Amino acid sequence: MHKIINFIYGILLLIYTLYSLFVGDGSAVRFTMVLAILLIFSMVLEKGNAKKTTD
Structure with missing residues (x-):
C-alpha cells in the first residue's frame, strides 16, 4: 500500500517541480x-x- 502512495507522491513531486x-x-x-x-x-x-514484519 505504501509503495503505491510513494509512487503517487513521487509523480506529483516530479510534475509539480517541472511545472x-x-x-x-x-x-x-x-x-x-x-x-x-x-x-x-x-x-x-x-x-x-x-x-x-520480517522480525
Missing part, C-alpha cells in the same frame, strides 16, 4: 518542499513497517 521550474513563481518552492517531506516520511514509515 514550478517553467511556469511557477517563487511561492511554488514551499509546496514542493511539503511534497518532498511527505514522500520521505512515507518511505521511512514503509521501511519501519517492513522491518517489523
Whole structure:
C-alpha cells in the first residue's frame, strides 16, 4: 500500500517541480518542499513497517 502512495507522491513531486521550474513563481518552492517531506516520511514509515514484519 505504501509503495503505491510513494509512487503517487513521487509523480506529483516530479510534475509539480517541472511545472514550478517553467511556469511557477517563487511561492511554488514551499509546496514542493511539503511534497518532498511527505514522500520521505512515507518511505521511512514503509521501511519501519517492513522491518517489523520480517522480525
